[in-house]
Amino acid sequence: MSTRDTGTEQLxxxxxxxxxxxxxxxxxxxxxxADAAGVNRTLVNYYFRSRDIxxxxxxxxxxxxxxxxxxxxxxxxxxxxEKIRNLISVFIDETALYPYRQLFIITEMNRNVILNEKKxxxxxxxxxxxxxxxxxxxxxxxxxxxxxxxxxxxxxxxHPFLTAPLHKALFGMNDxxxxxxxxxxxxxxxxxxxx
Amino acid sequence: MSTRDTGTEQLxxxxxxxxxxxxxxxxxxxxxxADAAGVNRTLVNYYFRSRDIxxxxxxxxxxxxxxxxxxxxxxxxxxxxEKIRNLISVFIDETALYPYRQLFIITEMNRNVILNEKKxxxxxxxxxxxxxxxxxxxxxxxxxxxxxxxxxxxxxxxHPFLTAPLHKALFGMNDxxxxxxxxxxxxxxxxxxxx
DNA sequence: CTTTTGTTTAACAAAATTGTCAAACTTAAA
DNA sequence: TTTAAGTTTGACAATTTTGTTAAACAAAAG
Numbered sequence: 001m002s003t004r005d006t007g008t009e010q011l012x013x014x015x016x017x018x019x020x021x022x023x024x025x026x027x028x029x030x031x032x033x034a035d036a037a038g039v040n041r042t043l044v045n046y047y048f049r050s051r052d053i054x055x056x057x058x059x060x061x062x063x064x065x066x067x068x069x070x071x072x073x074x075x076x077x078x079x080x081x082e083k084i085r086n087l088i089s090v091f092i093d094e095t096a097l098y099p100y101r102q103l104f105i106i107t108e109m110n111r112n113v114i115l116n117e118k119k120x121x122x123x124x125x126x127x128x129x130x131x132x133x134x135x136x137x138x139x140x141x142x143x144x145x146x147x148x149x150x151x152x153x154x155x156x157x158x159h160p161f162l163t164a165p166l167h168k169a170l171f172g173m174n175d176x177x178x179x180x181x182x183x184x185x186x187x188x189x190x191x192x193x194x195x
Numbered sequence: 196m197s198t199r200d201t202g203t204e205q206l207x208x209x210x211x212x213x214x215x216x217x218x219x220x221x222x223x224x225x226x227x228x229a230d231a232a233g234v235n236r237t238l239v240n241y242y243f244r245s246r247d248i249x250x251x252x253x254x255x256x257x258x259x260x261x262x263x264x265x266x267x268x269x270x271x272x273x274x275x276x277e278k279i280r281n282l283i284s285v286f287i288d289e290t291a292l293y294p295y296r297q298l299f300i301i302t303e304m305n306r307n308v309i310l311n312e313k314k315x316x317x318x319x320x321x322x323x324x325x326x327x328x329x330x331x332x333x334x335x336x337x338x339x340x341x342x343x344x345x346x347x348x349x350x351x352x353x354h355p356f357l358t359a360p361l362h363k364a365l366f367g368m369n370d371x372x373x374x375x376x377x378x379x380x381x382x383x384x385x386x387x388x389x390x
Numbered sequence: 391c392t393t394t395t396g397t398t399t400a401a402c403a404a405a406a407t408t409g410t411c412a413a414a415c416t417t418a419a420a
Numbered sequence: 421t422t423t424a425a426g427t428t429t430g431a432c433a434a435t436t437t438t439g440t441t442a443a444a445c446a447a448a449a450g
Contacts, residue, residue: 004396004447024305027222029437040399045439102358103298109360110219125365142390147366147376148383151355159350162357163297165304170320171342181342188343195337195390199417199426224407235429240409 009047011037016058021098026107030054059108062101069094074128080135084153084193088186091157096182099161125150141194149193156189204242206232211253216293221302225249254303257296264289269323275330279348279388283381286352291377294356320345336389344388351384 015037019025025032030051034041048054073087095101129146136143160167160182168178210232214220220227225246229236243249268282290296324341331338355362355377363373 006397008397024302026302026305030439031437041438042399042440043397046397049439051438102361106358106360107219107221110221142386144383145376145379147362148380151362151376151380152351152383152387154358155350155354156347159354159357160346162354163301163349165301166297167342167346181340181346184340185343185346188339188347191337192347192387201416201427203427225409226407237409237429238427241427244409246408 008039008043012039012044012047013054013058013061016054017062017098020058020104021062021101024100024103026100026104055108059105062105066101066105071124074124080131080140081194085190087153088157088189091154092182092186095158095161096179099164102158103162153189153193156185156192160185203234203238207234207239207242208249208253208256211249212257212293215253215299216257216296219295219298221295221299250303254300257300261296261300266319269319275326275335276389280385282348283352283384286349287377287381290353290356291374294359297353298357348384348388351380351387355380 012033016028016033019028019033019036028036030044031041033054034044044051044054048057069090070087073083073090076083076086078086129150132141132146132149135141136146141149164178168174171178173181207228211223211228214223214228214231223231225239226236228249229239239246239249243252264285265282268278268285271278271281273281324345327336327341327344330336331341336344359373363369366373368376
């Protein structure tokens with residue numbers, strides 16, 4: 001089918017992603033997506049056949065984007081500490097844009113019992129964890145299970161974005177102040193990981 | 196209305212909480228809740244009038260339980276380090292039971308724009324943060340914005356539970372192994388906070 | 391200009407979810 | 421044992437959400 005490409009298909013998908021990932025509207029309906037895109041709801045079916053297919057595509061692309069972001073960092077040839085510093089910077093910037101993306105991935109994983117073929121993934125992770133282990137052996141990093149090390153980093157980076165509404169309320173901060181707090185975390189997380 | 200208390204109302208509510216908080220089924224329908232409770236769906240309406248009211252009740256109670264758990268810890272008279280150790284223990288045990296509770300609270304906050312009266316809350320938090328500040332002045336804790344200190348702790352405790360499906364897949368672990376990893380985190384988090 | 395093909399729209403149909411009601415049922419009190 | 425009050429159920433109605441279709445529309449090809 002030769003397409004005329006009015007950009008509508010991409011617009012719908014991008015709008016859906018924005019609602020899911022940026023606004024955390026995890027149960028947005030097709031009508032809400034269409035409205036937000038300024039488009040007739042029927043077009044969702046025209047381009048994607050069904051709501052589920054749209055969701056699946058968004059889910060898959062989110063997962064792919066998330067993974068390839070990490071891969072770029074993991075597979076680079078920087079020294080370990082610089083790699084971590086880079087990871088923190090990239091991850092926080094991206095999470096600031098799409099705070100709920102991981103959340104969307106998680107909840108979708110809980111809905112479908114998609115046996116995601118994480119096998120290929122596991123390899124890159126394993127290599128990176130060996131690198132962590134080596135740093136621990138060298139005494140550059142506090143000794144612990146490398147899995148714990150990874151959990152620590154990702155928790156410190158990601159969680160404050162997920163719980164932003166809660167913490168803004170708790171701390172009495174506005175959006176801008178909270179954004180500054182997140183920016184400051186880049187350095188802080190680094191220092192927490194490498195005391 | 197004098198009630199006969201067959202326990203059904205509580206059963207429905209508990210089942211809903213289990214689906215939401217323990218299984219992460221954030222968009223469960225009334226039918227799914229009723230089925231899981233082994234109860235006729237109409238009873239949801241009989242006891243709660245509407246789906247929204249059930250959700251609101253569950254939301255409110257979740258929030259209250261969450262807060263009072265923290266209050267007990269915050270307001271106790273232990274020395275600071277013991278207080279933190281206690282917080283970690285209590286919080287992790289509770290999060291192991293209800294890994295998605297905070298998530299539910301967050302997404303519900305994103306749906307309704309409930310201006311939660313967090314003012315009373317802010318007071319206890321403020322007092323605790325002053326306590327943190329004092330420890331920093333004494334040199335017991337690395338100096339930073341106390342808000343960052345709190346974000347660190349809660350991130351390290353909560354996030355690995357939210358992302359459990361993701362990390363189990365990534366690390367190739369089963370449920371039991373992951374549970375052990377979480378148990379080990381109690382000590383590890385303590386050491387990360389107090390290097 | 392006309393035709394062809396892909397796009398958009400509105401009206402309609404189908405499905406899924408929620409809400410209502412009267413009747414059947416159960417238990418405790420009269 | 422009746423009676424009264426709360427509880428449970430199934431049938432039905434209303435609403436919300438999703439999916440389909442035919443016709444209108446727009447742009448590129450002939």
